[in-house]
Amino acid sequence: MTTATEERTNALEERAKEARRLVVDMAASERGCHLGGSLSAMDLLIAALDGTRDEESKVVLSKGHAAAGLYAALHAMGILEEDPAPRYGLLGHPYTGHPGPKVPGVSFPTGSLGHGLPYAAGWALAQRLKGTGGRAVAIVGDGELQEGLIWETVQVAAARALGNLVILVDRNGGQNDGLVGDISPLPHLAERFAAFGCDTAEVDGHDLAALTRTLAAHDSPRPLAVVANTVKGKGVRAVEGKAASHYVVIDKARAEKWKKGIR
Amino acid sequence: MTLPGRDAYRAELTALAETDERIICLEADLGGKKHPFAEAHPDRFFNIGIAEGAMVDMAVGLAAAGYRPFISTFAPFAALRATESLKLALGYIGAPITVVAPYAGVSGAWFGTTHHSLEDIGIVRTVPGVAIAAPHGEADMRAVVRHALETGRPHYIRTGRNAAYESLPGDAAGPGEVKWAARRPGGACLVSVGEEAARLCGEAESGLSHAVLTYVDNESLRTAAKELSRHHSTLIVVEEHRTAGSAAEALALLLPEAEVHSVSAGDQWPAQGGDHAETLAQVGLHPAALAAKTAETA
Numbered sequence: 001m002t003t004a005t006e007e008r009t010n011a012l013e014e015r016a017k018e019a020r021r022l023v024v025d026m027a028a029s030e031r032g033c034h035l036g037g038s039l040s041a042m043d044l045l046i047a048a049l050d051g052t053r054d055e056e057s058k059v060v061l062s063k064g065h066a067a068a069g070l071y072a073a074l075h076a077m078g079i080l081e082e083d084p085a086p087r088y089g090l091l092g093h094p095y096t097g098h099p100g101p102k103v104p105g106v107s108f109p110t111g112s113l114g115h116g117l118p119y120a121a122g123w124a125l126a127q128r129l130k131g132t133g134g135r136a137v138a139i140v141g142d143g144e145l146q147e148g149l150i151w152e153t154v155q156v157a158a159a160r161a162l163g164n165l166v167i168l169v170d171r172n173g174g175q176n177d178g179l180v181g182d183i184s185p186l187p188h189l190a191e192r193f194a195a196f197g198c199d200t201a202e203v204d205g206h207d208l209a210a211l212t213r214t215l216a217a218h219d220s221p222r223p224l225a226v227v228a229n230t231v232k233g234k235g236v237r238a239v240e241g242k243a244a245s246h247y248v249v250i251d252k253a254r255a256e257k258w259k260k261g262i263r
Numbered sequence: 264m265t266l267p268g269r270d271a272y273r274a275e276l277t278a279l280a281e282t283d284e285r286i287i288c289l290e291a292d293l294g295g296k297k298h299p300f301a302e303a304h305p306d307r308f309f310n311i312g313i314a315e316g317a318m319v320d321m322a323v324g325l326a327a328a329g330y331r332p333f334i335s336t337f338a339p340f341a342a343l344r345a346t347e348s349l350k351l352a353l354g355y356i357g358a359p360i361t362v363v364a365p366y367a368g369v370s371g372a373w374f375g376t377t378h379h380s381l382e383d384i385g386i387v388r389t390v391p392g393v394a395i396a397a398p399h400g401e402a403d404m405r406a407v408v409r410h411a412l413e414t415g416r417p418h419y420i421r422t423g424r425n426a427a428y429e430s431l432p433g434d435a436a437g438p439g440e441v442k443w444a445a446r447r448p449g450g451a452c453l454v455s456v457g458e459e460a461a462r463l464c465g466e467a468e469s470g471l472s473h474a475v476l477t478y479v480d481n482e483s484l485r486t487a488a489k490e491l492s493r494h495h496s497t498l499i500v501v502e503e504h505r506t507a508g509s510a511a512e513a514l515a516l517l518l519p520e521a522e523v524h525s526v527s528a529g530d531q532w533p534a535q536g537g538d539h540a541e542t543l544a545q546v547g548l549h550p551a552a553l554a555a556k557t558a559e560t561a
Contacts, residue, residue, distance in 0.1 A: 101356070107327055109355055112347060118317045122324020129287075129307070130328065149348075152314040156321070159312065 009209045015076040016046045016208065020235040021259045022072035022085045024250075031089035031097065032249030036232035036239060038069030040172035040205070041139055044228055045073035047211035048137040048168060056134025058107055058123050062116025063141035063170060064098040071095055071103065079105040114149030116140065117167060121157045124165040135164035137215070143175030146184050151196070154223070158197030163221040167193070170205060172232040174243045193225035205230035235262045265429050268422025268458065269335070269365040271404040276333055277303050279412055286412070287325055291318050291336040315340045319348035319362070326358040331412060337371070338364035338421055342383035353417035354390035361411040361418040367397070368459065368503030369528070369543055370423035373536040380421075381528045381546065384456075385508015387419045388481055394418045394438055395480040397457035397502075400430030403477055407435060421457065426539060428458045436477040439486030444473040451524075451560045452495035453553075456502035456510050459543060463526075463550060464501055469557045471499075479510045488517040497522040497560055501553060503543065504528060526556050 002010075020042055026033040041063065048059045061070045068088065074080035080103065087093035094102035098111025107123075110116040120136035127134035144150065157165050171189065173180050180186060190200040199220050203210045205228030218224045232246070233239035236258045239248070250258070266274060277299045280286040288300040292313045301308040311318045315336050322332035335341075341364040342349065352358050364383065371378035387395055394416050398404040404422060411418040436442040444455075444465065452472040455461040456479055464473045472495060476487055491498060491514070498518075500511035504527055511525035528546035535545060543549060 108323065109351060112351070114316075115320050115348065115351060118320030119324045119327075121317070122321035122326075123328055124324070125309075125321060126325045126328030126330055129330075136324070149316045149320070152317040153320070156311050156314055156317050160309070 005209070009212065012046050012050055012208045012212070016042050017235070017262050019046065019069070019072035019076035020262050022075060022083070023068045024236065024255050024258050025085035026068040026072070026088040027248045028250050028252050028255035029088050032247060033068035033088065033097070034065040034246060035248040036174060036242070036245030037063060037066040037141060037170070037172060038072070039234045039236060040230040040232045041066045041069050041170040042073060042234065043206045043208050043211060044139050044168050044170055045069055046077065047208055047215060048139060049073060049077045049079065051212060051215040052135070052137055054134060056127050056132040058120065058136050060108055060110065060116040060120040060136060060138045061099060062110055062120070062138045063113065063144050064110030064116065067095070067097055067099045067111070070099055070106070074105040113141070113144040114147035117150055118153040121153050121162060121165055124162045125160065127164055128162065135166065137166040137168055139168045139170060141175070142169055142171040142173065142186055142189070143180050145169070145186055154193065154196045154198065157223045161221040162223050165223040166215060166218065167198070167223060167225040169225065169227045170230050171227055172230045174232045174246060176246055178243050190225070190227050198223045198225040200225050200227065202227045202229070206234055237261055265427045266401040267425050267427045268398065268404045269363070271401040272335070272363045272408055272420070272422070273299050275405040275408045276300055279409065280304050280307065283331070283412065285329060285331040287330045287332045289318050289322060289332055289334040291315050291340070293336050315345040316348045319345045319352050319360070322360045323352045323356055323358050326360055331359055331415070333361045333363065335363040335365070337366035337378060338380035338383045339366065339378060342380060342386055342419065346386055349387065349419070350390050353393045353419065357392050357417060359415035359417065361408070361420065363420045363422070365422050366424055367421035368423065368457070369533060369546060370426065370539055372539045372542040376532050376534070379533065381503070381505045382508060383421060384479055384504050384510070388479070388508060388513070392417060393480060394478060394483070396420045396478050398422065398435060398477050399458050399461040399475060400428040402430035403435035407477065410437060423458050424539070426458065428462065431475060436475060438478040438480070438483040441487050441490045442475040442477065444475050445471070447472045450495070451497035451499055451557070452491065454491065454498050454500045456500070456504070459503045459539070460501040463553055467550065467553055467557065471557065476510065481513060484510060484513045485517060488514055492518050492521055496520070499524045499526060499556055499560060501526045503548060505530065522560070524556055524560060526553050
């Protein structure tokens with residue numbers, strides 16, 4: 001017998017698949033898109049959007065280059081009404097390569113790495129001042145953690161005991177020029193956040209049940225840093241785990257083939 | 264007794280927060296131990312620590328939730344270290360955030376070049392939508408702070424260190440307005456931007472008109488230029504800023520028919536001690552430079 005939680009997880013998994021297909025469509029646009037990071041972050045986006053449906057909470061995609069993933073997730077979750085895929089990157093539509101606040105469901109422009117987390121921290125501080133119970137979830141990339149502004153903000157968030165701030169790390173191991181491990185590795189990641197004064201968790205970033213459980217369970221005066229282990233390009237077998245999937249332009253025929261294979 | 268610019272800011276904001284619950288005051292470890300806002304409204308005061316970029320960006324999140332953040336740190340750190348955050352927060356997002364930046368120009372004097380900011384107006388002026396003010400004296404600073412709150416327009420307000428200046432009589436010049444300290448027909452007109460420039464012009468005994476500009480963002484300068492050019496065809500713009508990015512540079516472009524001269528800081532990097540006036544002299548901004556320019560245009 002299927003429990004309500006399992007049913008909910010199954011429904012979210014279907015939405016993640018739908019959103020991944022949209023991302024592939026955007027990769028097959030004239031512009032192409034940041035495919036690998038959009039697909040690695042997809043389950044984080046779906047879980048975060050599902051867990052912040054109240055008006056006082058926000059999800060901020062700090063790794064703004066995964067804009068295609070964000071637009072697709074917002075549409076799959078019913079927050080963004082129109083289908084962004086056929087409009088992506090085109091004049092007359094707000095679906096730019098890095099997201100801006102003209103897109104329904106997007107509050108802050110991100111893409112210059114490091115800014116989304118402090119925007120989220122400010123929102124979390126505001127909700128605490130108002131006593132609303134609202135919170136903020138910032139999805140950051142592991143490469144993005146090389147930015148100093150991230151650690152400035154983690155320092156402030158811990159010092160201010162922003163327990164309603166969640167830092168969701170999409171640890172896909174890749175960045176623009178190759179592998180994080182080759183360029184500027186980030187060992188002992190959870191321990192780093194813990195040393196700053198955060199609660200930490202480490203999860204499979206493609207396990208929607210684990211993600212929703214982790215996001216729902218947190219109740220502490222300390223910010224929560226979730227290191228989510230993900231696979232770059234997740235869902236499209238041809239590019240899974242490949243650093244070269246960072247930015248991809250494909251043709252329509254290949255897109256159809258890839259979409260059929262999305263698991 | 265008139266208050267220095269940053270004390271006037273703190274006093275005015277503390278008073279405004281008595282009746283406006285939206286006001287939040289943020290500092291980055293340079294607000295001092297006895298900040299009046301912290302004492303009066305401790306629940307809405309946050310010393311973020313030495314984290315200027317995070318402070319500006321967190322203000323964006325606070326503003327999105329309906330608050331009116333006022334943030335302050337020294338000009339070199341606000342306008343230069345956190346430039347990208349300012350561009351996004353005050354420009355692109357257009358959040359109702361006010362940045363108050365003391366230690367502008369070389370008011371940091373003997374603290375050295377790291378604590379000087381002769382580039383801030385030029386940098387922030389390239390960001391569309393930001394109101395830039397350089398108020399002269401306590402009354403003008405208070406007026407600018409009130410204006411920032413009332414309009415919700417993103418503001419960058421520069422001021423000095425601890426020196427106190429008496430504002431000129433009359434209301435502070437608002438955006439696009441000119442405050443006439445002296446009005447004489449014909450001849451050149453001294454145009455001052457900021458505290459030390461107004462002082463230099465006021466003490467110059469040049470016999471010329473003296474116009475004080477409080478707001479020096481592009482939009483304000485476009486309007487002020489019209490007023491200035493109605494009365495004078497030669498302007499001598501005095502400002503504690505490098506010539507590059509100066510108001511003089513902007514006015515010269517706005518008024519191609521006018522003769523616009525600049526008395527401003529040169530390209531030097533002061534490497535000696537000294538008080539504010541002595542440091543100004545190291546960058547070429549002193550009474551003799553103004554007198555020479557006045558004589559040249561006579």
